[in-house]
Amino acid sequence: MGLISQVKGLEREIAEQVIYSVENELIEEMCGEEYERTRYQRLDSKPRTLKTSVGTLELDLKKVKDKETGEVFSPVERELNMPKGKTVLEDVSLESIEQVPKLSYRKAVKTVKELSGSDLSKSTLWRRVQELDLSAEPRSDVDIVMVDDTKVHKQGEESFNFLDLALGYNTEKEKYSLLFAGVNEEWSDIRKEIGKEVDLANAYVVCDSDREINEAFGDAKGIQICHFHAVKYVDYCLWREDAPKNFRKKMRRILKSRLSTLQNSVKKFWRDEDTERLKDRIGWFREELDKWVERAEGRDFTMAANYVRENREKLLTFAIAAIQGDYVPYTNNKEEREMRE
Numbered sequence: 001m002g003l004i005s006q007v008k009g010l011e012r013e014i015a016e017q018v019i020y021s022v023e024n025e026l027i028e029e030m031c032g033e034e035y036e037r038t039r040y041q042r043l044d045s046k047p048r049t050l051k052t053s054v055g056t057l058e059l060d061l062k063k064v065k066d067k068e069t070g071e072v073f074s075p076v077e078r079e080l081n082m083p084k085g086k087t088v089l090e091d092v093s094l095e096s097i098e099q100v101p102k103l104s105y106r107k108a109v110k111t112v113k114e115l116s117g118s119d120l121s122k123s124t125l126w127r128r129v130q131e132l133d134l135s136a137e138p139r140s141d142v143d144i145v146m147v148d149d150t151k152v153h154k155q156g157e158e159s160f161n162f163l164d165l166a167l168g169y170n171t172e173k174e175k176y177s178l179l180f181a182g183v184n185e186e187w188s189d190i191r192k193e194i195g196k197e198v199d200l201a202n203a204y205v206v207c208d209s210d211r212e213i214n215e216a217f218g219d220a221k222g223i224q225i226c227h228f229h230a231v232k233y234v235d236y237c238l239w240r241e242d243a244p245k246n247f248r249k250k251m252r253r254i255l256k257s258r259l260s261t262l263q264n265s266v267k268k269f270w271r272d273e274d275t276e277r278l279k280d281r282i283g284w285f286r287e288e289l290d291k292w293v294e295r296a297e298g299r300d301f302t303m304a305a306n307y308v309r310e311n312r313e314k315l316l317t318f319a320i321a322a323i324q325g326d327y328v329p330y331t332n333n334k335e336e337r338e339m340r341e
Contacts, residue, residue: 012055019059023076027062030075041065043072050082142168142198145179145220146206146332147190147213152183166194171327187216204321206332209233209311224317226331227259230308237304238296251296251304258288259315263330266319275323282319286312 030040043063050057061074076082146169149162164187166180179194187210194200205217208229217223234255238248265281268274289312296305318328 012052012057015052016057016059019057019076019080022079023062026075026079027064030064039067041067046074048074048077048082141170141173142177142179143171143203143326144169144206144328145194145198145200145203145217146329147187147217148207148332149210164190166190168198169329187212191216204317204326204328206329208332209307209314214314222317222321222328223314224321224328224330225311225314226333227263227315228331228333230311230315231256231259234304234307237307238301241301241303243299243301243304247299251292254292255308258285258292259330261285262316262319266322266330269322270327278319278323282316285316285319289315 027042030038031042032038041064043065045060045062048059048061050059061076063072063074065072146167147165149164151160152163153160161183164180164182164185166178168177168179169175170177179198180190182190191200200217200220202221204222204224205220206224206226207213207217209225214223231252235248235252238251243251262281262285265278269278289308293305293309296302296308318330321328
């Protein structure tokens with residue numbers, strides 16, 4: 001993903017995890033379950049050093065034995081066509097991973113030789129990264145967590161998958177880190193994984209209004225719902241309720257205007273630190289959203305009205321945090337860009 005070029009040191013970790021992901025897949029296919037009898041037998045592992053364009057990889061590769069021929073070998077070395085020496089082709093730098101959001105995955109296992117060639121199979125690459133839990137420092141000092149998922153359609157198939165992504169941000173160092181990447185994971189499980197490294201009681205979460213995400217991160221210091229997501233979802237609610245086009249446009253414009261005014265007030269606060277003025281603006285914002293809800297309910301558009309009423313406070317978390325001296329972004333659009341939405 002584009003994040004690779006922004007987070008220093010991630011390339012090597014991603015490369016190692018992709019190789020281990022390939023290896024686990026191969027071992028499972030060749031040897032089956034732990035006590036399943038197949039042609040191949042699991043053996044111990046051996047260290048392997050590879051110099052790549054993303055740095056030196058220190059690997060511990062598993063070996064198997066072909067019980068029919070007696071041959072002992074590393075499946076991943078053979079599948080990846082690893083050279084005998086310590087150098088691999090530079091294009092194993094995994095820059096092609098930036099294409100992941102456009103890809104589907106299939107059950108068929110392609111030759112991993114494609115990972116180091118220009119004719120890359122999309123389905124193969126997706127399988128290589130779908131189960132990865134990618135991590136990078138810093139984690140312990142993360143004070144913002146941005147979470148989101150995006151739908152990824154399978155090629156030639158009706159069903160789809162969800163790409164899950166969580167980014168960490170340290171506001172003091174202005175540094176991002178990758179906390180989690182996976183496919184079709186439960187957000188409650190993702191929260192547990194992130195919670196092992198990040199003290200969520202001291203971190204704000206920026207997300208959309210997905211109920212599962214909001215429930216999973218309910219114990220965070222605060223939840224900020226992305227303003228862009230909110231406007232899009234309100235428009236969707238009004239459309240679902242068959243609101244006239246002009247009314248939808250008007251209500252969307254009003255909501256965007258109120259959110260924009262609050263955003264500008266917070267930006268101004270960071271320049272002059274006028275606390276009382278920002279408090280007044282927060283009060284005004286609450287009143288304006290209440291009026292918005294009344295207007296929607298007056299036309300019986302309860303779905304849109306309930307959404308804004310229930311999420312009003314989460315739309316202004318970033319403003320309240322500013323008064324407390326905490327910077328919180330009002331959007332997780334960075335994730336949107338990373339996932340190529």
